[in-house]
Amino acid sequence: MARVSAEKVIETRGHLLDAAQQILIEYGFAGLSTRRVAEAAGMPMSQIQYHFGSKEGMVLALFAAMNAALLDRQRAMFGDPNLPLSRQWALACDFLEDDLNSGYVRVLQELIAAGWSNPAIRDAVAEALDGWHRLLVVVARRSLRRLGVPSPFSSDEIAALVSVMFLGAESQILMGRDGPRAPHREALRRIGVVLERLEAGQE
Template sequence: MSTRTLILEATRRRLVEQGYANLNVRDIASDAGVNHALIGYHFRGKQQLVLAVLDEANTRLLERQAGMYAAPTPASQKWQQAREFYEEDLASGFVKLLMELMAASFHDEVLRSEFTPRLLAWQKLIEGAVDEFLAGSGLELPVSGRAISAWITWFWIGMEASMALGIPEKQGHQHEALEALALLLRQAEAPQTPRNRKRT
């Protein structure tokens, strides 16, 4: 395993377990079994180090999600797949990693300028999926696909934050909300029947 990979893995573990505020280069070097000077050699500062950790997962997961959206399956099935992916990302620590870097970005302008485009890449991906769904469904809605994608994106972010905080289902109703949207998608996909048809 390369020195860079050892450093990234050690940093990821520290981020998920102890948070960005407690991240210490010497601790990471000790965990990775390398001289701390090598972290400065491979990465230009703490921000670039944590962004490299994020990119290692974020790029792969965006590609995974894009492949899922491109599949010729109904939107309700894609939503269910996205839910399963989310459970995987929660278990792997990726969700907590994302939340840690978001929180750190509020007070770190350098980190925020780099983190925000990576977060918005998810919104752009969802916007494309929503536009494709609307075009294929024939639904005529009084709102834009852009607005719907924003609802979905920021709903997910809020839900991820609530679950990372440990807010249980009986208080947060996260899974209930996810299932409610799945139900709406299934109804939208169902064949439409004329209403109030006059009898002859």
Template sequence: MAERSGETADRILQAARSGLLTDGYAALSTRRVADLAGVPLSQIHYHFGGKQGLILALLERENARLVERQRHMYGTETPLWKRYEQACDFLEDDLASGYVRVLQEMMAAGWSDQALGRQVVAMLNAWFTVLEEVACEAEARFGSLGPFTAGDLAALIGLSFLGGEAVILLGEEQWSRRVRGSLRSVGELIRRFEEPS
């Protein structure tokens, strides 16, 4: 019985992800998700309590998986600049998968719903923790991060990605190319520190 319940919840989460990518958060209804999942509407309320709980569950599941991916990637012995380039590659994967859209939609919804905003910030903190660990590694390796603390540098990089993602989602090609190029140029800066000529 619990296995079937888990399968139903998973089907609902997959339908919510599909509907969110197609319709966006504001236009997504629990009835539409129920139809996409092939379940009664009551199942969404039973498993998730409603639309917001459903989308948060979807975001939390994706967020945990992707933070673990980043932690694993940054935990290797590969040079920092190559790991940063991999992070830029992961951005492309995360845009294609819809994760970035879901995250940005929930951030926007959190502007007018403080409780939701706190939950989204808690998820973002996991990313900033990983980035700060990497910045501490860089500080230990290079001896100094200039005027920045490891936390400052982690915040600057994390916020650059978040802002860049928002601009990319607007769909204007020139700005999208500019964002991608700017983010990748940071990898080249790291490379110059790691491999001075």
């Protein structure tokens, strides 16, 4: 019976988190309520209290699950020794499209804004972004060694700039500012072309 109960708990949590993601993407953080989530999941509101304690606990659990999966994906891609940096950059741009479609980008941006006035959300988002930063520092340090190109930037500075580029592009794309006058996607992909040329110069 204990095993069945544990499986049921996991299943219920999953349904609630799926519903929370759906509501968050559709209505934003301001429109997210435990009532809406419960209705979308077809469950009583008491289940949210039981599994997550509060709306905040539910949102943080959703973000933690989504972020962990994507960070693992990124680690695997950047850790592949057979992929040159230019190809890894192109894949990162592909992943941006995936993350826009899945709703992760919207969830992240909503929680960044919510974190301005909610310390618990702010700390959770900051910790998640620190995880991405640490990964990018490793990639930057390794890439500078491989390319052998003198750089005025430290690995930490490069990681910070890359992070800001993607976060800024995501914010602008969500606002509908992406096209000939604000070519955020194209600009990101153009960096991959520059990296490819640098790699060709090392051959």
